Amino acid sequence: MRMLFSFRGRITRTEYFAAVVSWLSVFVIVGAVSKAPMFLGYPWAAGIGAVVMLSGIFSLLGLMMQRVHDSGRGFWSAVLNPFAVFMRGTAGPNAYGAPPPRERVWWFLGAAVLLGGLAYMAAVSTSDRIAAPPRCTPVVSASAATLAEAERRWRERVIATHGANYLEGMAIGGRTVCRDGVCTFSASACRRISRNP
Secondary structure (H helix, E strand, O other), rough: OOOOOOOOOOOHHHHHHHHHHHHHHHHHHHHHHHHHHHOOOOOHHHHHHHHHHHHHHHHHHHHHHHHHHHHHOOOOHHOOOHHHHHHOEEEOOOOOOOOOOOHHHHHHHHHHHHHHHHHHHHHHHHHHOOOOOOOEOOOOOEEEOOOHHHEEHHHHHHHHHHHHHHHHOEEEEEEEEEEEEEEEEEEEEOOOOOOOO
């Protein structure tokens, strides 16, 4: 954690690129997962997403500084030459500290995978709880010769079984299977949560 949110010290190229890929994955997961609560009427989801995004940007700036420190360069090198993050680090100590230990990269990669997996599981379990009935219907399926017709029949079936208000929100868990000239569309339909009494 100290390495992710620090502007001091040095990190290797492998650690830097692993952290960048990890943060980009987090951005994608948060962007995708926070959509469901927002559409269901939970405005706090946008706030949580914004906090995570700002934390990631702050972390990426610190990681960039640590990366250029590894090659003995300072702040202006990172600003004026974004490609400085690709340069090889100095073999011995420099003005920014001792070289990063080689075995640290494996601990970092292991921690990134573990934390990413835990974040994904937490996001999925939270989405499932938020989307639980009565906010969302059980999975509804409809089949037709074309995908467009299958989706139209799916909407009609949702309205007939659960009411039109379930089409005001979004469909989650959508799945399409087309075989032998028949397309089947399956999804849960969700309604927006009204905050008005």
